[in-house]
Amino acid sequence: MSRRGLAAVASVLDQAASSATNILVLVLAARLSTESGFADFSMVYVTFTVLLGLNMAYVGQSVVLENGAGLPPDEVRGRLGEVCRSAVGFTGAASVLAGAAVAAVGLALSGSAGPAFLALGLVLPLVLLQDGLRYCFSALRAPERALAADALRLVCVVAALAAQPSGASAGRLVLVWGLSALPALGLGLWLLRPYVRGARADLRPYVRRGHLGQRFVVEFAVGNGSSQLAVLGLGVFATPLAVGALRGATTLFGPLNVLFNSANSFGPPVLSRLGGKRATVRATGLLGVVLALxxxxxxxxxxxxxxxxxxxxxxxxxxxxxALLPATGAQYAVMGLGTCALLTLRVLAPKATLSLQVVFSLLSVGLLLGGYAAFGVAGAAWGLVAGSALKALAAWLRVARLPAATTRDSEPLSASAA
Structure with a gap:
């Protein structure tokens, strides 16, 4: 197999290791906790997911787009080293500030949720730094190093949580989960060291107006973060048990997230070689049906x-x-169709995705909250189904309106599509 093929396999395996970590963390936490304890853990984990997504959007996406274009070949590695050292430095500084804010919230909260949020604030720099290293390895074209670190993360977190007693508090589980990232963080930094040795860190681009990550944060906020925050809002204004039930149901669909993420990661390069609209839509439509089934x-x-x-x-x-599995299964079925519709637009008309994400992600949040107000947790789950179905329908209608001669080159590639 060629080096490029091995890199693609390593990237898929790394995504699988990361997804397996998230799935097993929630499964083990659910098995060790009472129902109310898992609800507290889920509240914390949803908060972490939002912060992780923001870091990925603001720092990670801009890092992976860095390729040293316009530089002589002998200067590319030095440039990438500077980018990676700067990204690690900014992530470390920002995660410390975010961790302090989360810890302050934990101190202010009463009940069992307070210690859990306090624990998250203490370990947040460790988990965000460890996850952020994968984007550096991606930019450096060394996914096998990310795979090594994430595989160690998987082994350590499973072993650490499996050793906890039944009925462990949410705060204890969060603390153990976070501290178990230390070995993988150490390995990742050691594997990164040869690339960043002697490089200079510059954090100023991350705080300047117009930084590319600011656009990615907007897309994340309306595309994924809004729904996560809506689920978190159910725990704050309704009941944490609703969060635990929704999180438990979606956890079991983790293997499908690997497929969706792989389609988004490796689909555009493959589809761009197919040519015009007809061939692209035929391929993505077939993939969408397979994912839906x-x-x-x-x-x-x-x-x-x-x-x-x-x-x-x-x-x-x-x-x-x-009780939520029928709704969650239906949601993932329509998400498969919607993912492939958005994938089609990224290839053929990349500027068309942002407006769809804004309108229909906010609509999904409204349907989730409205469903909960009318029918409880089941209504919230079916509200998410309706939102995902409407987004998929709108995306495919947008694809249908594209000119028949549309190709990838007919519209400039936007930063979000990249």
Whole structure:
């Protein structure tokens, strides 16, 4: 296999390791906790997910777009080293500030959620730095190093959480989860050292107006962050048990997230070689049908699980999460279609995606909150289904309106599409 092929395999495996870590963390936390304890842990984990996404959008996306274009070949590595050292420095500084803010919230909160948020504030710099290293390795075309660090992260966090006693508090589980990132962080920094040795860090570009990450943050905020914050809002203004149930149900669909992310990562280069609109739409339409069938099928398999097997996965949370599996399965089915529609637009008309993300992500938040107000947790889950279905429908209608002669080169590639 060529070096490029090996790099692609390493990238997919790294994504799988990262997704497996998130899945197993939630599964183990659910098994070790009471239903209310897992609800507190889920509140913290949703907060971490939002902060992780913001860091990915603001720092990670701009790092992976760096390729040293316009520089002599012998200067490219030095430039990438500077970019990576700067990214690590900014992530470390920003995560310390964010961690202090989260810890302050934890001190102000009463009840069992307070210590859990305090623990997140203490370990936030470790987990954000460890995750951020993967973007440096991506820019350096060394995904096998990211895979090594993330695989170690997976092993350490599973071992650390599995050693905790049943009924452990959410604060203890968060602290153990965060501290278990230390070995992977150390390995990642050691693997990065040869590339950044002697490089100069410059944090000023990250705080200047017009930094590319500012656009990516907007897209994340309206595309993913808004729904995560809406779920978090259910825990603040309604009940944390709703967050635990929703988080437990979506955790079981983690394997499909690997497929969706892989389609977004490796789809554009493949599709760009197909030529015009007809060939591209044929390929993405077929992929969308396959992903939709997988989502519906996986939901049916999970719904058919005996209660004993379900409790082995999610502990006390299984009872509330299992009732949401039909809705979550339907959501992932329509998400498969929507993902491929947006993928088509990124290839053929990249400027068309932002408006769709803004309008229909906010609509999904409204449907989630409205569904909860009318029908409780089940209504919130079906509200997400309706929002995802409307976004998929609108995206495919936008694809249908593209001129038949549209190709990737007919419209300049935007920063968000890149």
């Amino acid at each position: 997988l989502g519906a099928g996986w939901g049916a398999v999970l719904y058919a699980l005996p209660e004993r097997a379900g409790r082995q996965l999610l502990g006390d949370t299984w009872a509330s999460a299992s």
